[in-house]
Amino acid sequence: AQTTRIAVTPGDGIGPEVVAEAVRCLETLRAKHNLALEWTRFPWPSHAWHEEYGESWPADALAQLKAYDAILLGALGDPGPMDDTNRYLLPDSISLAPLLDMRKGFDQWVCERPARLLPGARQYLKDDRAKDIDMLVIRENSEGEYVSQGGRLRQGKPDEVATQMEVFTRRATERIIRYGFEQARKRAGERVQEGRTRAFRTLDGRSCESQVCLVTKRNALRYWGDMYTEVFEEVSHDFPDVATHHELVDAACMKFVQCPWAFDVVVASNLQGDILTDLAAVLSGGMGVAPSCNLNPTDPHMPSMFEPTHGSAPDIAGQGIADPTAMLFTTARMLDWLGRKDPKLAQAGKELFDAVAADLAEQGNQQRATSQIGDAICKRLQA
Amino acid sequence: AQTTRIAVTPGDGIGPEVVAEAVRCLETLRAKHNLALEWTRFPWPSHAWHEEYGESWPADALAQLKAYDAILLGALGDPGPMDDTNRYLLPDSISLAPLLDMRKGFDQWVCERPARLLPGARQYLKDDRAKDIDMLVIRENSEGEYVSQGGRLRQGKPDEVATQMEVFTRRATERIIRYGFEQARKRAGERVQEGRTRAFRTLDGRSCESQVCLVTKRNALRYWGDMYTEVFEEVSHDFPDVATHHELVDAACMKFVQCPWAFDVVVASNLQGDILTDLAAVLSGGMGVAPSCNLNPTDPHMPSMFEPTHGSAPDIAGQGIADPTAMLFTTARMLDWLGRKDPKLAQAGKELFDAVAADLAEQGNQQRATSQIGDAICKRLQA
Ligand SMILES: CC(C)[C@H](C(=O)O)[C@@H](O)C(=O)O
Numbered sequence: 017a018q019t020t021r022i023a024v025t026p027g028d029g030i031g032p033e034v035v036a037e038a039v040r041c042l043e044t045l046r047a048k049h050n051l052a053l054e055w056t057r058f059p060w061p062s063h064a065w066h067e068e069y070g071e072s073w074p075a076d077a078l079a080q081l082k083a084y085d086a087i088l089l090g091a092l093g094d095p096g097p098m099d100d101t102n103r104y105l106l107p108d109s110i111s112l113a114p115l116l117d118m119r120k121g122f123d124q125w126v127c128e129r130p131a132r133l134l135p136g137a138r139q140y141l142k143d144d145r146a147k148d149i150d151m152l153v154i155r156e157n158s159e160g161e162y163v164s165q166g167g168r169l170r171q172g173k174p175d176e177v178a179t180q181m182e183v184f185t186r187r188a189t190e191r192i193i194r195y196g197f198e199q200a201r202k203r204a205g206e207r208v209q210e211g212r213t214r215a216f217r218t219l220d221g222r223s224c225e226s227q228v229c230l231v232t233k234r235n236a237l238r239y240w241g242d243m244y245t246e247v248f249e250e251v252s253h254d255f256p257d258v259a260t261h262h263e264l265v266d267a268a269c270m271k272f273v274q275c276p277w278a279f280d281v282v283v284a285s286n287l288q289g290d291i292l293t294d295l296a297a298v299l300s301g302g303m304g305v306a307p308s309c310n311l312n313p314t315d316p317h318m319p320s321m322f323e324p325t326h327g328s329a330p331d332i333a334g335q336g337i338a339d340p341t342a343m344l345f346t347t348a349r350m351l352d353w354l355g356r357k358d359p360k361l362a363q364a365g366k367e368l369f370d371a372v373a374a375d376l377a378e379q380g381n382q383q384r385a386t387s388q389i390g391d392a393i394c395k396r397l398q399a
Numbered sequence: 400a401q402t403t404r405i406a407v408t409p410g411d412g413i414g415p416e417v418v419a420e421a422v423r424c425l426e427t428l429r430a431k432h433n434l435a436l437e438w439t440r441f442p443w444p445s446h447a448w449h450e451e452y453g454e455s456w457p458a459d460a461l462a463q464l465k466a467y468d469a470i471l472l473g474a475l476g477d478p479g480p481m482d483d484t485n486r487y488l489l490p491d492s493i494s495l496a497p498l499l500d501m502r503k504g505f506d507q508w509v510c511e512r513p514a515r516l517l518p519g520a521r522q523y524l525k526d527d528r529a530k531d532i533d534m535l536v537i538r539e540n541s542e543g544e545y546v547s548q549g550g551r552l553r554q555g556k557p558d559e560v561a562t563q564m565e566v567f568t569r570r571a572t573e574r575i576i577r578y579g580f581e582q583a584r585k586r587a588g589e590r591v592q593e594g595r596t597r598a599f600r601t602l603d604g605r606s607c608e609s610q611v612c613l614v615t616k617r618n619a620l621r622y623w624g625d626m627y628t629e630v631f632e633e634v635s636h637d638f639p640d641v642a643t644h645h646e647l648v649d650a651a652c653m654k655f656v657q658c659p660w661a662f663d664v665v666v667a668s669n670l671q672g673d674i675l676t677d678l679a680a681v682l683s684g685g686m687g688v689a690p691s692c693n694l695n696p697t698d699p700h701m702p703s704m705f706e707p708t709h710g711s712a713p714d715i716a717g718q719g720i721a722d723p724t725a726m727l728f729t730t731a732r733m734l735d736w737l738g739r740k741d742p743k744l745a746q747a748g749k750e751l752f753d754a755v756a757a758d759l760a761e762q763g764n765q766q767r768a769t770s771q772i773g774d775a776i777c778k779r780l781q782a
């Protein structure tokens with residue numbers, strides 16, 4: 017196979033620490049399976065780069081990254097210290113901008129966040145609620161509430177008006193909904209292959225083997241709510257094997273807590289997906305385990321980007337105690353994705369997932385050093 | 400005192416059933432304390448009215464309701480049966496419109512939803528998370544994402560574009576944030592009065608006696624996010640006794656589950672508040688206990704509206720098994736509000752709250768008939 021090339025961007029805070037373990041696992045897997053895999057490390061985007069050059073990354077950053085098959089990102093968002101007026105030197109809007117720039121620049125129109133409560137993961141819900149949590153939340157990642165259109169009229173004056181425009185296209189709606197149905201079908205197939213059977217109880221009380229739940233707020237945000245609803249109905253005809261459901265976003269959040277087992281694949285808009293994925297992450301054990309995949313499934317010349325959902329956690333950075341589990345699950349997801357071109361990578365991804373899951377099951381979420389967790393997982397990979 | 404007049408609108412589904420218990424409690428309290436309290440029942444807004452007259456309520460509905468001091472609403476949103484093309488006869492957008500019309504027509508610019516996990520309420524979170532849940536979520540209720548501006552260009556065509564505008568004014572931002580701070584101060588005062596001390600642990604690790612947490616998504620929805628942030632900072636100077644915090648909405652949802660005890664008063668936009676209040680409701684026992692108050696604190700000629708957060712639950716309607724607890728907590732909240740003009744009503748509201756809370760503590764959420772719960776609470780009120 018042609019060599020697969022990864023751009024590794026460790027970022028800020030605990031980013032470099034957890035990325036170091038990901039790289040060790042990649043090295044271990046490469047040696048073991050003789051994988052055609054290479055990676056290059058970038059010092060940006062980062063707070064340090066910003067301090068030196070006045071911008072989070074170089075002007076040609078996207079052009080440089082485009083040469084790679086995937087981007088593996090640690091964490092962004094270290095705001096730096098506060099200045100004299102109690103403002104952070106680097107507000108979120110600047111330090112996190114590269115995330116949004118990559119999603120846009122590479123048209124990573126899917127954000128996929130699996131949420132499965134694995135043995136050993138931290139459990140927040142009571143036992144009767146925390147059972148059978150295994151959902152995939154798919155977030156529209158290219159438009160909607162995130163188009164950054166709007167402004168502030170009479171800024172700072174008592175009669176100021178701030179506007180923010182939401183823009184949704186049928187084309188992007190259709191592709192994300194179709195992607196959701198395809199994933200539901202794929203997940204059902206994988207369950208059969210793995211000999212796991214699973215009957216989802218739909219939210220309206222039926223039983224089904226796979227399901228897509230569309231989330232909107234169509235009773236208040238009518239225009240795109242109606243368009244989403246219509247497209248969902250149309251696309252569903254191509255997937256008679258997949259059951260469908262529709263929830264309003266407020267009710268969906270409630271039901272994530274009340275009956276998470278009822279959800280299989282969930283499709284939502286950019287902002288509503290942002291909210292639902294954080295909630296789903298916490299249901300599956302919290303930020304310590306949650307991967308996030310920003311995918312462009314249509315253009316093979318555009319790299320997809322993989323990051324743990326957690327942030328840079330400046331408060332614990334530099335102490336060697338950050339949990340690399342989410343980063344390693346993210347890395348496994350990346351390998352699986354890259355397996356579309358090189359099946360050996362998908363196999364390596366599965367091995368990595370299994371090793372991380374086994375470590376989690378054995379050790380739970382007890383406090384261990386970052387490198388100790390990396391050691392344990394590398395040892396499993398070598399075994 | 401002048402007679403206080405309430406418009407009672409039972410609505411659809413279980414609405415009339417739970418409202419019947421509320422009215423019995425009001426009768427009991429009126430007789431006991433000789434309250435200057437009257438109410439009038441309206442057959443609209445409702446599904447039945449819509450069927451007969453082709454609209455959810457008469458054209459002069461708002462004008463009629465304006466004559467009252469408050470509106471006590473049961474539940475709306477019975478979609479009716481499906482038609483031949485699998486569409487509901489009365490979609491949410493029609494059946495629920497009166498809710499939004501009342502909020503707008505009476506400028507009920509605050510939506511206040513207390514979430515306190517009382518003994519006996521259903522608990523979804525594990526014990527180590529479900530402790531000390533006692534927050535008040537305050538939702539901006541007059542603008543923002545709910546202005547209904549936007550449309551569908553090339554509707555139904557492949558190149559359709561749907562837009563939805565969010566509009567925020569500094570004036571409405573200032574009043575809702577100020578209201579939040581006032582409530583934080585009031586709650587702290589009440590705790591002192593009741594001899595309950597409470598140290599909130601702020602999300603950034605300090606301890607404080609009262610707190611307002613502002614929620615936005617300023618890193619993605621910048622324009623109003625920045626305006627909210629600036630106004631929050633300005634208003635906070637008038638409340639040096641109240642600690643402040645800021646969360647992004649995705650993180651806020653996560654922390655509602657991870658550390659709900661860290662929240663005191665939460666202020667959020669219309670849509671984000673909608674989401675957070677449903678989540679807060681479930682943390683405090685679910686829809687069965689959650690009240691919702693749509694308030695106009697500034698114009699005494701505009702009635703405020705009180706409704707349980709739950710819907711019309713058509714699946715269990717007519718069986719006499721709906722739990723009236725949320726409705727009764729809502730009624731207690733209404734009396735408390737009306738107590739601003741007639742202190743005897745506030746006292747009656749407190750009695751009702753205590754009776755409902757005592758019933759909940761004793762009986763938990765076991766299945767009982769609607770009227771049985773009403774009986775038990777009326778008996779407590781008479782005692
Ligand atoms: C950092 C922020 C802009 C981002 C988002 O809102 O998409 C983050 O919350 C995420 O979910 O990846």
Ligand SMILES: CC(C)[C@H](C(=O)O)[C@@H](O)C(=O)O
Binds near residue numbers: 236495499
């Ligand atoms: C019915 C709906 C329009 C309403 C809202 O979104 O405000 C409801 O969810 C609520 O929270 O009162």
